[in-house]
Amino acid sequence: xxxxxxxxxxxxxxxxxxxxxxxxxxxxxxxxxxxxxxxxxxxxxxxxxxxxxxxxxxxxxxxxxxxxxxxxxxxxxxxxxxxxxxxxxxx
Amino acid sequence: xxxxxxxxxxxxxxxxxxxxxxxxxxxxxxxxxxxxxxxxxxxxxxxxxxxxxxxxxxxxxxxxxxxxxxxxxxxxxxxxxxxxxxxxxxxxxxxxxxxxxxxxxxxxxxxxxxxxxxxxxxxxxxxxxxxxxxxxxxxxxxxxxxxxxxxxxxxxxxxx
Numbered sequence: 001x002x003x004x005x006x007x008x009x010x011x012x013x014x015x016x017x018x019x020x021x022x023x024x025x026x027x028x029x030x031x032x033x034x035x036x037x038x039x040x041x042x043x044x045x046x047x048x049x050x051x052x053x054x055x056x057x058x059x060x061x062x063x064x065x066x067x068x069x070x071x072x073x074x075x076x077x078x079x080x081x082x083x084x085x086x087x088x089x090x091x
Numbered sequence: 092x093x094x095x096x097x098x099x100x101x102x103x104x105x106x107x108x109x110x111x112x113x114x115x116x117x118x119x120x121x122x123x124x125x126x127x128x129x130x131x132x133x134x135x136x137x138x139x140x141x142x143x144x145x146x147x148x149x150x151x152x153x154x155x156x157x158x159x160x161x162x163x164x165x166x167x168x169x170x171x172x173x174x175x176x177x178x179x180x181x182x183x184x185x186x187x188x189x190x191x192x193x194x195x196x197x198x199x200x201x202x203x204x205x206x207x208x209x210x211x212x213x214x215x216x217x218x219x220x221x222x223x224x225x226x227x228x229x230x231x232x233x234x235x236x237x238x239x240x241x242x243x244x245x246x247x248x249x250x251x
Contacts, residue, residue: 021141021213022225056228064211067145083143083211087227090140090171090212091124091183091203 010037013078015044021086027052041065041082042072060087092168095151097144099174102181111166111188118192120199124183126176130226134219140173140182143211147171154205162198164189169202171212 015038018031027048038044041063048054062085063070069085076082092110104123111119128135155167167187176182185202189195206212214226 018143020143020211021215022228024141064143064146067149069146083146085143085211086213086225088208088210088212089214089226090142090210091207 010039012037013076013080015076015079016081017044017048018081018083020083022056023054023084023086026054036076038076040073040075041070041084044076044082045072045084056086061085093152094155094167095148095169095171097142097147097171097173099172102170102172102184104181104184104186107168107170107184107186111168111186113165113188115190116165116188117190118195119186119188120192120195121187122183122185122199122203123181124203126178126180126182128178130216133216133222135178136217136219137175137177138217139175139215140171141213141215142171142173144173147210147212150210151206154202154209157205158187158198158202161201162189162194164194164198167198167202169206171206171210173212 012035014033015036016031016033019027019029024030036044036047038047042058045058045061058072063072063074064083064085065074065076065080067081092107104121108119108121126135126138151169155169158164158167165188169183169185171183172181183203183206185199185206187195187199187202189198215223216226217223
């Protein structure tokens with residue numbers, strides 16, 4: 001009876017997001033704490049794109065969760081710290 | 092000395108070099124990346140580096156450890172500047188000491204290539220003509236500027 005159907009809406013999660021470089025300028029902030037039902041980093045970026053005028057497509061970004069590079073499809077957990085990484089230019 | 096570090100103050104290569112000295116080493120190779128006065132046809136006045144420092148330090152330490160393991164060198168280190176830099180300033184320094192020159196050169200090249208490719212560091216260039224842009228995001232910036240121009244043109248049209 002308590003088993004969730006696969007399409008069930010996930011519980012809301014508390015996520016922190018940090019923005020750098022072009023994304024920081026376009027978001028107009030360095031970081032934020034938000035509550036989301038996004039299941040993956042990809043879903044979270046899509047959600048944020050509705051809110052901010054991000055010009056960078058996810059194809060050119062990388063994702064870090066809790067200070068490690070991760071796949072876009074990695075599931076988000078309550079308390080995760082997410083960073084979307086624009087094309088880098090060190091050196 | 093830390094294998095990899097960010098600094099907001101000018102890099103002092105002589106001090107860093109001394110920390111790599113070792114009697115078992117017969118060779119030392121270093122790379123210095125300097126701020127250039129032009130990029131892709133634009134005259135550069137200065138630039139800003141920004142980094143996701145926690146991940147950058149972690150990845151930078153991995154790159155240096157990889158270089159030591161792959162090339163069998165004795166010591167290596169890398170320092171990257173962040174913040175505002177003027178033309179001519181030292182932006183990144185890599186130093187390697189090894190028994191022989193060949194592995195020192197190769198490890199040095201490996202470290203700077205990996206740093207440029209992998210580390211979460213961004214560079215915003217300020218041009219002499221007053222424009223600025225995030226390097227490697229120019230195309231997006233150009234698309235954005237075109238969209239803004241179009242919006243401005245529409246706005247003007249409405250008020251004519």
